[in-house]
Amino acid sequence: AQSVTQLGSHVSVSEGALVLLRCNYSSSVPPYLFWYVQYPNQGLQLLLKYTTGATLVKGINGFEAEFKKSETSFHLTKPSAHMSDAAEYFCAVIEGGFKTIFGAGTRLFVKA
Amino acid sequence: EAGVAQSPRYKIIEKRQSVAFWCNPISGHATLYWYQQILGQGPKLLIQFQNNGVVDDSQLPKDRFSAERLKGVDSTLKIQPAKLEDSAVYLCASSLEAYEQYFGPGTRLTVT
Numbered sequence: 001a002q003s004v005t006q007l008g009s010h011v012s013v014s015e016g017a018l019v020l021l022r023c024n025y026s027s028s029v030p031p032y033l034f035w036y037v038q039y040p041n042q043g044l045q046l047l048l049k050y051t052t053g054a055t056l057v058k059g060i061n062g063f064e065a066e067f068k069k070s071e072t073s074f075h076l077t078k079p080s081a082h083m084s085d086a087a088e089y090f091c092a093v094i095e096g097g098f099k100t101i102f103g104a105g106t107r108l109f110v111k112a
Numbered sequence: 113e114a115g116v117a118q119s120p121r122y123k124i125i126e127k128r129q130s131v132a133f134w135c136n137p138i139s140g141h142a143t144l145y146w147y148q149q150i151l152g153q154g155p156k157l158l159i160q161f162q163n164n165g166v167v168d169d170s171q172l173p174k175d176r177f178s179a180e181r182l183k184g185v186d187s188t189l190k191i192q193p194a195k196l197e198d199s200a201v202y203l204c205a206s207s208l209e210a211y212e213q214y215f216g217p218g219t220r221l222t223v224t
Contacts, residue, residue, distance in 0.1 A: 036215075041217070041218075042217055042218075043116070043215030044203070044213075045215070046213070049211070051211070090155070099157060100157060100211075100213070102155050102156070103154050104152070104153055104154050105152075105153070105154050
């Protein structure tokens with residue numbers, strides 16, 4: 001069965017610092033991978049996705065993620081955090097079909 | 113284009129009462145999803161429709177939850193009777209192509 005593990009339920013960075021949110025998945029076949037962001041009292045918004053092709057994918061708001069098959073990882077990064085990045089981030093996987101499995105989420109805090 | 117609409121945004125009911133949520137997906141989106149998001153957790157898929165047919169409802173508690181999608185467009189999710197553990201945010205999402213989902217703002221349900 002597929003699963004998604006997000007390491008760290010809370011991550012705190014200073015404004016301008018590197019953002020790194022970790023995601024590992026388990027899958028027996030090449031998965032489709034996603035990062036979503038959720039601001040307070042709002043639904044989820046797609047940040048970026050990996051389906052096939054280039055393993056480094058760029059998303060909105062300066063975020064990017066790299067699919068590493070050997071490490072079964074899809075970590076999310078942003079070179080310089082902004083106050084507006086404070087939100088909850090969810091990694092998700094679809095394995096060879098149609099059902100999306102979400103991780104538990106990582107809440108990002110950005111300190112001034 | 114208009115996004116996914118949900119109503120109501122907030123609902124408070126007593127246990128054993130009934131409640132219904134409504135979702136209007138993005139026009140033309142064939143796939144519609146209902147998720148349950150408990151505080152501190154990632155969204156959990158309850159049911160997925162393709163047009164007006166059910167694709168997956170394996171995690172829907174069918175003894176108390178029901179959902180329908182009328183004419184392949186709007187959808188309603190009902191809980192009857194509600195339990196305390198049903199307190200959560202109920203998210204509706206839709207997609208055109210497989211996999212990339214667009215979420216509504218959610219309905220926050222509190223069961224007292």
